[in-house]
Amino acid sequence: MAAIMTLQTGTGFWNPIIWIIAFVIAFVFAYLIWMLGEKDPKKTGDLIRPYLSGNPEPAKEAVHVPGGNLYWGFTEALQGYYTRVVPLHSGILTDYLLWFLGVMAFVLVLVGVIV
């Protein structure tokens, strides 16, 4: 039964049911260890304010990391690539279709469908 539920991709394989069973059992163990510890004593005041090295907490908007900056380190390190690619996003539909056709033609030549 378990063998039937194993997903085969031709070269790879995995069984999600087995993974879920294993995860649930491991989670129960983790929970039991967690329960051994001291519980949250429901503190108030400074004890539950975010730690900011003694500085007052700024407004949420001032310290929020927006979605556009989520991968900042990545886009900053690969700036040479992004400065070339971002301007290509003109917002004009026909431009995107042209890119799609061009890349598709390149891929077809690359894999040998068009010679």
Add this chain to the structure above:
Amino acid sequence: MTTMFGIDMLAVVGGIVAITVFGIVAGLVFLGIDRKVTAHMQARIGPPIRQPFRDFLKLLCKDSSVPENAIPWIFNGAPLLALASSIVILLYLPIGSFLPVFGSYGDLILVMYLLTIPALAMVGGGFASGSPYATVGSQREMVTMISYEFPLAIAIIAIAWRLSVAGIADPFSIGTIAANPVWGVAGPLGIIGFLILLVVLTWVTPAELSRVPCDTPEAETELAGGLLVEYSGRNLALFSLASGVKTVAMASLAVALFLPWNVSSFVALSPVVAYGADFAFYLVKLFAVIFFSVSIIRVGMARFRITHVVSVYWGYLAGLGLIGLLFIVLDTALGAGVIA
């Protein structure tokens, strides 16, 4: 009555209990050894090897605060998820000459993705903390994850591809890889290629484990602990356990990929002695991997900036990995007579 989905649940639970105990104990011992060895390399005495056990027990006795800005169920759930997912990774990896508990239910690609779950749990916990430090730390952890995935994937694909070309069935199966050391199927050029990939994996390990020089998500001197800044008590204790278990899992993966030999393959031993000798040898290999990929690197280097992490892993290490792959392809082509 203990069978479910055709699986002997008693054997499964027994296997998970054994692996859980081994992963936690070995993880904390190796963290202690790493700290001791590192201290000696820096001309310090360092804490005793049992210090991580003391730290863990101390954390269990401490209050576990939940910040007022936090989302409590994600904040408290993240350490549980990190530890549970770290334990599950070990179930797919061989321990000495013991075959993986679930080796026939998941392959190397699955392990590669399971390795991301503990890191994702930390990211979730950091974002749920409601702290600016933790938010920046989580953002950095996500960027670090993207960075090391590429060179790691190159190493894994190269090994599986070479085994596949050699006509070995199930090349992505970890049992297959452990039973067919890559050094035996490759020629001289291929061995150079695999040595290069071993170097790449050695550098991926500290990034996977958020250790120096890739500890930018935590960065104590800069972000005061980053994504863990708000964690305390039992939640922090579970994250430290998860870190230890993931260290064992990552080192076990390196052993399975590049150092899969067992003592019993070379010396005739009785079955019981063979299991013991192979297990002891496996622990020695774990220590060697942790020493070279964690201890030495963290003693010799300072922390990378997050942009350096990306350029080092996507630039230098991915490039190095591709060169290794090229050597392996050339070796294969020469062996097959494609190139005279």
